[in-house]
Amino acid sequence: MSENINLTLKVWRQNGPDDKGHLGTYKAKDISTDMSFLEMLDVVNEQLTVEGKDPIAFDHDCREGICGMCGTVVNGLAHGPEPATTLCQLHMRHFKDGDTIVIEPWRARPFKIIRDLVVDRSSFDDIIQAGGYVSVNTGQAPEANSIPISQEKAELAMDAAACIGCGACAAACPNASAMLFVSAKISQLALLPQGRPEAARRALGMAKAMDECGFGNCSNERECEAVCPKEIKITNIARFNREFLKASFVSPQA
């Protein structure tokens, strides 16, 4: 049943990357439990605007859990308390009247804060540009049955391809490692025949870019897997490590 609740929000406010930042306290009044978390923030922002205060900056786009734009740390958990759920798909029925909710941005050194809860995730683009693609001839539709792929491989590749690049994995990791993200992007291509010709270059290039961006390494904490809204498995990290090792031994580029 739908009801209305009152909440206290403690929200990270920061005007820019060089600002010190602080936790601001706000009242969220009369919030319908049918609302999504972002709709609740919309209501608070509308109220702040009317009061002549700066609304809380936060990222969002599709609001249906598929684009990877939204995400904040809610009460210490990336994307909030529900498993396999992006922040936009988290509903207020999971909170109780009188609750205090602490809302913070993703924290990882490469994710510079742009404003409040908005962080710069262009480091993920840099990693993708270092090898997260396949080179194919365009112009004609290839014959669909010319490259047979087993069901098992196709399913594993699709599971890895479910990654939306939101950055929750890096934000949840005590080392601020982006290994879950990078391994998903490596795996979705490494598992398929189309990805094999460039596999060595890809593994070496993306690992190098990841290090250069300033992300830490994996120490098997599995925090990433726990918060991932798309349930990407850390077995992908094992595959990434194998791809990287293989490439390091045999590739002339290593």
Place this chain on the structure above:
Amino acid sequence: MMIYPAIHYTMGGLWVDYNLMSTIPGLFVLGEANFSDHGSNRLGASALMQGLADGYFVIPYTIGGYLAGTVLPEVNEAHPAFEDSTKLVNEGIDKLLSIKGDRTVDDFHKELGHILWEYGGMSRNEIGMLKAKELIPELREQFWENVMVTGSPGEFNQTLERAGRVADFLEFSELLVEDGVSREESCGCHFNEAFQTEEHEAQRDDDSCSYVAAWEFRGTGKAPALHKEPLVFENVELAQRSYK
């Protein structure tokens, strides 16, 4: 979760030729930003389909022809067109921030959504659409007199960003309704209640409405010009839609 039927998409996009070039020479429009693949209805997951079709199969063959036959001179930020558009954008931003009214951007957005929902939505009629044609320009005028945009222009300002979008929506929704009024038939997702079969299916008028409407923008608040591009079907026969 509350479930209700709703519009998920507005069909159409920028006019392009068969090479996917718009009316601006050299500006190619790909994917669902152009009008080319969808008619008056649109199937789910088509964003991927059109993105692939245009990007993978069409543009690799067509852009080369343009590039081969074109001399592209060096362009920098001192180009008059660049200066003009910078000036235009900055004036728009300054105007939005200087109004300092007492209605928020979201408030205007919601009212506009309500007008379209009531009078230009899934099931439309002429009386409603004409009413929307009156209400939208009124709302647009109120917006430019009374909108409240917080913050300053030089900073990361999501309210300003939204205000710019809603300003665009206010112009575009008027065209959306204009297009609906002008098409005296029902077709695909344009369901004018006056034109329906006995089974309440969309009743098309293929003799006089079998065309693509390309609307030319002539300035805010001015009537747009309609250019008709006839639809010619060589290999399929037009038939009455039926889900039976």
